[in-house]
Amino acid sequence: MSDDIILLAHGSGGLLSQELVEQVFLPHLGRPAGALEDATEIALGPGRVVMTTDGYVVRPIAFPGGDIGKLAVCGTVNDLAMRGARPLYLTAAFIIEEGLPLEELDRIVASMAAAAAQAGVRVVAGDTKVVERGGVDRLFITTAGVGVVPEGVCISAAGARPGDVVLVSGAMGDHGLAIMTQREGLRFQSPLRSDCAPLNGLVADMLAAGGGAIHVLRDPTRGGLATALNELAAASEVSIAIDEDAVPVHDAVRVASELLGLDPLYVANEGKLVAIVAPEAAEAVLAAMRAQPLGAEAAAIGDVRAAERSRVVLRTPLGTHRLLDMLAGEQLPRIC
Amino acid sequence: MTDTAAHRDPAAFREPGAARALLDAIRRRAAARRRREPLRLMEFCGGHTHAIMRYGIREALVPDVRLLSGPGCPVCVTADADIDAAIAMASLPGVAVATFGDMVRVPGTRSSLQEARAAGADVHVVYSALDAMDLARRRPELKVVMLGIGFETTAPTVAAVLEAARAEGLGNLSVYSMHKLTPPAMRAILEAGEACLDGIIGPGHVTAITGWRAWEFLPAEYGLPCAVSGFEPLDMLYAIEQLVTAAVDGEPRVVNAYRRGVTAEGNRVAQALLGRVFEPANAEWRGLGVVPGSGLALRPAYAAHDARRLFELPAPAGGRTAEERGCRCGEVLRGAIEPPECPLFGRACTPAQPVGPCMVSGEGSCAAYYRYGGASRP
Amino acid sequence: MCLAIPLRIAAIDGHLATVEMSGVMRQVSLALTPEARVGDYVLVHAGFAINVVDEAEARETLALFAKIEAAGRRAASGSPANDGAPEPGTDERL
Numbered sequence: 001m002s003d004d005i006i007l008l009a010h011g012s013g014g015l016l017s018q019e020l021v022e023q024v025f026l027p028h029l030g031r032p033a034g035a036l037e038d039a040t041e042i043a044l045g046p047g048r049v050v051m052t053t054d055g056y057v058v059r060p061i062a063f064p065g066g067d068i069g070k071l072a073v074c075g076t077v078n079d080l081a082m083r084g085a086r087p088l089y090l091t092a093a094f095i096i097e098e099g100l101p102l103e104e105l106d107r108i109v110a111s112m113a114a115a116a117a118q119a120g121v122r123v124v125a126g127d128t129k130v131v132e133r134g135g136v137d138r139l140f141i142t143t144a145g146v147g148v149v150p151e152g153v154c155i156s157a158a159g160a161r162p163g164d165v166v167l168v169s170g171a172m173g174d175h176g177l178a179i180m181t182q183r184e185g186l187r188f189q190s191p192l193r194s195d196c197a198p199l200n201g202l203v204a205d206m207l208a209a210g211g212g213a214i215h216v217l218r219d220p221t222r223g224g225l226a227t228a229l230n231e232l233a234a235a236s237e238v239s240i241a242i243d244e245d246a247v248p249v250h251d252a253v254r255v256a257s258e259l260l261g262l263d264p265l266y267v268a269n270e271g272k273l274v275a276i277v278a279p280e281a282a283e284a285v286l287a288a289m290r291a292q293p294l295g296a297e298a299a300a301i302g303d304v305r306a307a308e309r310s311r312v313v314l315r316t317p318l319g320t321h322r323l324l325d326m327l328a329g330e331q332l333p334r335i336c
Numbered sequence: 337m338t339d340t341a342a343h344r345d346p347a348a349f350r351e352p353g354a355a356r357a358l359l360d361a362i363r364r365r366a367a368a369r370r371r372r373e374p375l376r377l378m379e380f381c382g383g384h385t386h387a388i389m390r391y392g393i394r395e396a397l398v399p400d401v402r403l404l405s406g407p408g409c410p411v412c413v414t415a416d417a418d419i420d421a422a423i424a425m426a427s428l429p430g431v432a433v434a435t436f437g438d439m440v441r442v443p444g445t446r447s448s449l450q451e452a453r454a455a456g457a458d459v460h461v462v463y464s465a466l467d468a469m470d471l472a473r474r475r476p477e478l479k480v481v482m483l484g485i486g487f488e489t490t491a492p493t494v495a496a497v498l499e500a501a502r503a504e505g506l507g508n509l510s511v512y513s514m515h516k517l518t519p520p521a522m523r524a525i526l527e528a529g530e531a532c533l534d535g536i537i538g539p540g541h542v543t544a545i546t547g548w549r550a551w552e553f554l555p556a557e558y559g560l561p562c563a564v565s566g567f568e569p570l571d572m573l574y575a576i577e578q579l580v581t582a583a584v585d586g587e588p589r590v591v592n593a594y595r596r597g598v599t600a601e602g603n604r605v606a607q608a609l610l611g612r613v614f615e616p617a618n619a620e621w622r623g624l625g626v627v628p629g630s631g632l633a634l635r636p637a638y639a640a641h642d643a644r645r646l647f648e649l650p651a652p653a654g655g656r657t658a659e660e661r662g663c664r665c666g667e668v669l670r671g672a673i674e675p676p677e678c679p680l681f682g683r684a685c686t687p688a689q690p691v692g693p694c695m696v697s698g699e700g701s702c703a704a705y706y707r708y709g710g711a712s713r714p
Numbered sequence: 715m716c717l718a719i720p721l722r723i724a725a726i727d728g729h730l731a732t733v734e735m736s737g738v739m740r741q742v743s744l745a746l747t748p749e750a751r752v753g754d755y756v757l758v759h760a761g762f763a764i765n766v767v768d769e770a771e772a773r774e775t776l777a778l779f780a781k782i783e784a785a786g787r788r789a790a791s792g793s794p795a796n797d798g799a800p801e802p803g804t805d806e807r808l
Contacts, residue, residue, distance in 0.1 A: 348776055348779075349776075349779070351779065351783060353783040353786060353787060354779040354780070354782050354783035354786070356786055357782045357783055357785060357786025357787075357789070358782060358786075360786060360789070361782075383717055436760070463760065463761060464760045464761025464762070465760065465761070466743060466761045466762075467761070486760075489718070489759055489764060490759065490760055492746055492762070492764070493743075493746070493759065493760045493761065493762040493764075496743065496745040496746065496762065500745075541718045541757065541759060541764065544718075544757060544764055544765040545764060545765075570779050571775075574778075574779070574782075595768065595771040595774070595775060596767050596768045596769070596771040596772040596775055597757055597765055597767060597768075598765075599768075603746060603747070603764065603765055605745075605746055605747070605748060606746045606764065609745075609746070
C-alpha cells in the first residue's frame with residue numbers, strides 16, 4: 001500500500017471504491033454482521049434522542065496530539081455529550097483530494113477507530129467521494145452523531161441561573177495553539193499537543209455526582225472559552241463573572257500565545273468543557289471531574305449573575321475589570 | 337525578597353499589591369493639583385493600547401488621568417493607497433505577497449488582502465521577514481514581495497533581511513516599504529495642537545532600538561515629560577506614576593521606566609543597519625496626511641529589491657477611502673476625539689465589519705475600546 | 715509597537731539562536747544583537763532578538779516593585795511611615 005495514492009476512481013463507486021471500503025474502512029471501523037446495505041438499522045433504547053452534525057476541515061490534517069479523524073469522532077461525541085447524552089452511533093462522509101497517500105488515509109481511519117472505541121461509540125455508516133487536485137484541501141470529513149439523554153437530565157445553553165458556579169475541566173488553549181504552531185511561517189518547536197479527547201466518560205461521572213444540578217455544558221471549541229461564555233450568557237440571559245487568575249493555562253500555551261500576540265481565552269479546545277452548576281453541587285462535581293484523567297486540572301473560574309444586559313466580565317490579575325467580548329473574525333498573529 | 341529567578345517570571349510584573357499601591361500613588365499625585373480636569377497622557381504604541389485595555393488600566397485611572405491613544409499602530413496608519421498597492425501586487429500572476437497577520441483584514445478603497453486571497457491572490461501570513469526570505473529561496477519562480485510595515489522596532493528586521501538578500505543575490509525577493517518613524521509623528525500631533533497633552537508614554541520597544549535620548553526633544557522643545565514604558569502592567573503603572581509626578585512637578589524630563597530593555601543610546605547595530613538600507617522619505621499617514629521625513633524608503637543601492645520601483649501598478653478606480661465613508665480614524669489617532677465620538681463606532685463600524693483600520697487591528701484604538709472598553713459602547 | 719517577549723538563548727549556531735521558554739522553542743536571528751551569548755535573555759520581535767535584557771536592571775526593577783507593594787500595605791494598614799509612593803532616590807531621573 002505504501003506507494004499507492006487515492007485516485008478519482010476510488011470515489012466513482014466501482015471496483016476501486018469497493019477495495020477502499022474493504023481494505024481501509026471496514027477493517028478499522030468494523031464489519032457489519034450481514035451484507036453491506038445502503039442504510040443501517042440502529043436500536044436506541046429508552047430516553048430522548050439527540051442528533052448532531054459537524055464538518056472537519058483542519059489544516060494540517062495531522063498534528064501533535066491527533067489528526068482530523070480523531071478530531072471528527074471526538075468533536076461529534078462531545079457535541080452529544082454536552083447535552084448530557086450517551087453517544088451511540090456516528091456516521092462519517094469523506095471527501096478526499098486525489099493524490100492523498102493511501103497510507104495517510106489508513107492512519108486517519110485507524111485513529112477514528114481508536115477514538116470511537118475509547119468513546120464507546122460505533123461508526124455505522126459512511127461515504128467516500130474523491131475530487132480533483134485542489135478541489136478540497138487534502139481531506140474533509142463530515143459526521144453525524146446520535147445519542148440518548150437519560151431520564152431526568154436536562155442540560156441546555158439556556159439553563160444558567162444567577163448564583164451558579166462556572167467550572168472548566170482543564171487548561172485552555174492547547175488545541176488551537178498546537179495547530180497554529182504547525183502552520184507555515186509560524187514554525188515553533190514546542191511540547192504543545194492538541195487536547196482532542198472524547199468527554200462522554202467525564203460527563204457521565206459528573207452527572208453521577210451532580211445530576212440535575214448541572215445546568216449547562218459546553219465545549220469551548222472555535223472562538224475559545226470567551227466565545228462559549230458569551231454564547232451561554234446570551235442564551236441564558238445572565239451575566240458571567242470570571243477570575244482570569246483562576247483559568248488554568250499551560251505555561252507553553254502562555255509563551256506561544258505571547259509570542260504570537262494571541263489570547264488563550266479565544267483559542268479553540270477539543271477536549272475540554274465548561275460546566276455551569278448549582279452552587280450546592282459545585283464541590284462534588286469538581287471533585288468528580290478531578291478524579292477523572294480528562295478533568296485532572298479542573299477548576300472553578302467564576303459565577304453567574306443576574307443582569308439587564310448579558311455580558312461576560314473578567315477580573316484581571318491586577319484586580320481591575322474588563323469586558324470579555326465575542327471574537328470578531330479570526331484571531332491573527334500580530335507583531336504589535 | 338527578590339528571588340534570582342523571579343525577574344524572569346512575567347507574573348512578578350503583574351503583582352496586584354504593587355499595582356494597587358501604584359494606582360493609589362497616581363491618583364493621589366494627580367488629585368493634589370489645583371486643576372480639576374484630568375491629566376492627559378498619550379501613548380504611541382499599539383502594544384501599550386493593548387496592555388492598557390487588557391488590564392483595565394484606563395478605567396482604574398478615571399477620573400484623575402485620561403489615557404489617549406496616538407498613532408502607534410503601524411497597521412492603523414497605513415494609507416489606503418498603500419493597501420490598494422499591496423492588493424494589486426498580490427493579484428499579479430507569479431507574485432506572492434508576504435505580510436504580518438494584522439494587515440490582511442485592513443480595508444483599502446475597495447477590498448482587503450484577505451478578500452483578495454479569497455479571490456485567488458497569493459497572500460502569505462508570516463511571523464518574520466525571515467520567513468519571506470525562506471519563501472523566496474524555496475520558490476525561485478515566484479516574485480515574493482514582503483510588506484514592510486512597522487516602526488523602528490520592525491524596520492531593522494526587514495533591513496537585515498534586505499541586506500542578506502542583496503548579499504546572496506536573491507533576486508526574487510523585494511520589499512514594499514511602508515515603514516514609518518515615530519518622532520516625526522509625535523511632532524505632527526503636537527504641532528496640530530488638538531491633543532492638549534500633559535505627558536507622553538514612550539514606546540518601550542521602539543526605544544530599545546532608538547535609545548531614550550531620541551525623546552529628549554519632547555521636554556526640550558515642547559515642555560512635555562516622557563516616560564519610556566515596558567509592557568507588563570506594573571511597568572505601565574510605574575511609568576504613568578513617574579509621568580504624572582513629572583507633569584505635576586512642572587519639571588519636564590525623559591524618564592526611563594523600562595531600564596531592563598532600554599538604554600540611552602539604544603541598539604547601535606540596528607541603527608547602523610537602518611542607515612545602510614533605508615533613508616528618510618515623506619510618508620502618508622492615515623489621519624495625519626503626508627508627514628515630511630517620517631517614512632523609510634529603500635536606498636538606491638537596493639533598487640533591485642524595492643517593490644515600489646519594480647512594479648507599475650494601476651491606480652484603483654471607483655472605491656471610497658475610509659474618510660469618504662465617514663470614518664474619523666484620523667481624529668482618533670491625533671487624540672482629538674475618543675472612539676465613541678465617531679458616529680460610525682459600534683454601528684456601521686465594528687470589529688466584524690471594520691471601516692477604518694483603527695477597528696481592524698486588534699490593538700487599534702477603536703477595536704480595543706470596543707472589546708475592552710465596555711461601558712462606553714452604544 | 716511592539717510585541718516582543720523575553721526568551722532565554724539555549725543555543726547559538728552562527729547568527730541564529732535557539733530561544734526557549736517553558737518548552738516552546740524557535741530559531742531567531744541575532745543579526746541585531748551579535749553580542750548575545752547562550753544563557754542571555756533577549757527581547758524577541760518578529761523573529762529577531764532586538765535587545766539583550768539587562769538582568770541586573772530586571773532584578774532592581776522587581777526590588778523596586780516589592781518596596782512599592784510593601785509601602786502600599788503599610789499605608790493601607792494606617793502606618794505613618796509614608797504615603798505608599800515610591801521613595802525619592804528610587805525615581806528613574808535622568
